[in-house]
Amino acid sequence: MSQIFVVSNDDTDLTAMLGVLANAGYSATGATTFEEAQQRLASESPDVVIADERLGAFNGLHVLLTARAEHPYADLIVTTTDRNRGLEADARSLNVHCMVKPRNLADWVAPISSLLPTTARVA
Numbered sequence: 001m002s003q004i005f006v007v008s009n010d011d012t013d014l015t016a017m018l019g020v021l022a023n024a025g026y027s028a029t030g031a032t033t034f035e036e037a038q039q040r041l042a043s044e045s046p047d048v049v050i051a052d053e054r055l056g057a058f059n060g061l062h063v064l065l066t067a068r069a070e071h072p073y074a075d076l077i078v079t080t081t082d083r084n085r086g087l088e089a090d091a092r093s094l095n096v097h098c099m100v101k102p103r104n105l106a107d108w109v110a111p112i113s114s115l116l117p118t119t120a121r122v123a
Contacts, residue, residue, distance in 0.1 A: 002116050005046035006030040007037045007063050009055050016105050017050075024109045034058040041070045048115055053080040053087055061087075064096050075115040 004026050008014040014030045021028035029044060031037040034055050041049070041063075049067040051060030060078040067074055077097040080087055084098075091098035097115075102108060 001025070001027045002048070003044065003046045004028045004048045004050065004112065005037075005041065005044060005067070007034075007049070007051040007055065007060065008032065009052060013105075017108065020105045020108060021112070024113075026112070034063055037063045038066050041067050046071060046074050048075045048077065048112055050077045050079060050112075053078055053084070061090060061094060061096065065094070068094075077111075077115075 004021050006014060006017050006021070006028060007030060008017065009032050011032060014032060018028045018030055029040065029046075031040050034057075037051070037055075046067070049064060049071070051063040051067075053060045055063065064076040064078060067076060075097065076095075077099055078087065078091050079099055079101045081101055083100055088098045099111060
């Protein structure tokens with residue numbers, strides 16, 4: 001089963017996203033702060049790490065750099081609420097996917113599925 005780790009400082013969004021991913025057959029866990037994400041990434045083995053652009057004093061790219069150090073083969077996604085060319089350029093330079101959050105969280109399943117091998121999903 002594919003492991004997905006989500007970092008969002010919005011508890012409601014995080015809970016909803018974890019539910020959508022679990023319903024799609026993924027094992028999904030999350031964190032609401034940079035510090036919590038760092039601790040959890042040291043002990044978990046995600047296939048995909050998704051982090052919001054804004055995380056208090058840090059941003060999602062900080063979390064994703066930590067994730068890359070711990071899990072070099074994980075796919076990394078930074079999310080934003082609106083298109084942000086600066087963030088897109090920074091993400092591209094770090095080999096990180098940059099995605100605008102869909103209004104309907106269920107619309108996350110297709111882009112995440114495209115990153116993972118088909119054998120990684122639970123039927």
